[in-house]
Amino acid sequence: MVSSGIDDAAGARIVPADAISDNEMGLDIGPQTVARYAEIIRSAKTILWNGPMGVFEKDAFAAGTISIAKAVAYSEAISIVGGGESAAAIAKAELEKMITHVSTGGGASLALLSGHVLPGVAALNDKLKTRTPVIAGNWKMHNTWSEARALARAIRKGVGDTARVEVVIAPPFTALPVAAEEINGSGVTLAAQNVHWEDKGAFTGEISTAMLKDAGCGMVILGHSERRQYFGETDELVNRKARAVLRAGLQPIICIGETLSERESGKHEETVSKQLAGGLDGLTDEDLLRIIFAYEPVWAIGTGRTASPETAQEMHGFIRGWLFDKFGKNAGAVRILYGGSVKPDNIDALMRQPDIDGALVGGACLEAESFLRIIRFQL
Numbered sequence: 001m002v003s004s005g006i007d008d009a010a011g012a013r014i015v016p017a018d019a020i021s022d023n024e025m026g027l028d029i030g031p032q033t034v035a036r037y038a039e040i041i042r043s044a045k046t047i048l049w050n051g052p053m054g055v056f057e058k059d060a061f062a063a064g065t066i067s068i069a070k071a072v073a074y075s076e077a078i079s080i081v082g083g084g085e086s087a088a089a090i091a092k093a094e095l096e097k098m099i100t101h102v103s104t105g106g107g108a109s110l111a112l113l114s115g116h117v118l119p120g121v122a123a124l125n126d127k128l129k130t131r132t133p134v135i136a137g138n139w140k141m142h143n144t145w146s147e148a149r150a151l152a153r154a155i156r157k158g159v160g161d162t163a164r165v166e167v168v169i170a171p172p173f174t175a176l177p178v179a180a181e182e183i184n185g186s187g188v189t190l191a192a193q194n195v196h197w198e199d200k201g202a203f204t205g206e207i208s209t210a211m212l213k214d215a216g217c218g219m220v221i222l223g224h225s226e227r228r229q230y231f232g233e234t235d236e237l238v239n240r241k242a243r244a245v246l247r248a249g250l251q252p253i254i255c256i257g258e259t260l261s262e263r264e265s266g267k268h269e270e271t272v273s274k275q276l277a278g279g280l281d282g283l284t285d286e287d288l289l290r291i292i293f294a295y296e297p298v299w300a301i302g303t304g305r306t307a308s309p310e311t312a313q314e315m316h317g318f319i320r321g322w323l324f325d326k327f328g329k330n331a332g333a334v335r336i337l338y339g340g341s342v343k344p345d346n347i348d349a350l351m352r353q354p355d356i357d358g359a360l361v362g363g364a365c366l367e368a369e370s371f372l373r374i375i376r377f378q379l
Helices: 031-042 063-073 084-092 106-113 119-130 145-159 173-183 209-215 225-231 235-247 260-264 268-279 309-333 347-351 368-375
Strands: 046-050 078-082 101-103 134-138 166-170 188-192 219-222 251-256 292-295 335-338 358-361
Touching: 031 063, 046 063, 046 106, 063 078, 063 084, 078 084, 078 106, 084 101, 084 106, 134 219, 134 335, 134 368, 145 166, 145 173, 145 188, 145 368, 166 219, 173 188, 173 209, 188 209, 209 235, 219 235, 235 251, 235 268, 251 268, 260 268, 268 309, 292 309, 309 335, 309 347, 347 358, 358 368
Parallel strands: 046 078, 078 101, 134 166, 134 358, 166 188, 188 219, 219 251, 251 292, 292 335, 335 358
Antiparallel strands: none
8 A cells, every 4th residue: 555655545545566656655565465464374373573564553554554463363373573563553453462472672572583692581591590480379268178179170280381380379278188189290389378386286276397298288388478467477486487397398488578658668678678587597508598488568469559560679689689698699599479469461571570580479379260371471
């Protein structure tokens, strides 16, 4: 489709490519070209699209680009759209959710595909080489036996190959046995939501590490903000529990994070430093390598509010820096998860941050489909 200019919609006409006059410019592809592209797209297995077909910003010259966008979106191929203008075209057609991956990095995408090293991608690859991501679902006080069995089964079936990600589920105590049955033989790890620091004794209502191991657990969540807020759990208790968990050969997930008032008063780093110092008191460099941390801004848990990826990264970087100062180089291998209203629509951006190594997921882990999407995050 040609015209004398992008503002001359009335003069637009369809001509063969070799029939464009000197005073005209090509502003869109015509219907025959659309048909040829669509035929090729229908049989494609992978599609990489970089660059719109015309001046789609003008409605008069948008038909070709929108037609190709629809052909790509409705194909069965893996679709990758790169470049700011191509991403904008997909957005204009309201087809973002039907594309496998959309990136505004057009030239960068082509450079990467041609074999060039991009510093940001290299940093993420280095992170994945040294720290396998962890996606952990904290079921909290949800799910009876039958509900737990159904959810664990759906997750096990949907996970498939978990080599790229370590998947963890933490059902309530009563559901641990049935969840263990369902994930047996898979790559999914069973975790508990709490534990007592003593091996046995007169502690009514409590659970020991031996009981958790007998139930099939490999990890234990410690110091969750809800435990701190509603049950008075202190840094000292977290430390005693961490020692017990490590002594039993289990892996602790230690939760840390500030309240809204602490964030707004500028005391968030002070709060997290205190939690780290108290929770890790007396532990060694070797112990550190067996611990997973979860930064959970209390003001974002269950509220629908989420720290921006940049804010989360800032705190994750601070935590890793604190660990470097205390324990040295082993801090580089420690995994730090983000936990604060993690959902399918924010996990990708969070996981692109260099110091975010996974997620501790709350409400979004109670539906298999949403939890599996989080597990399948895209960098």
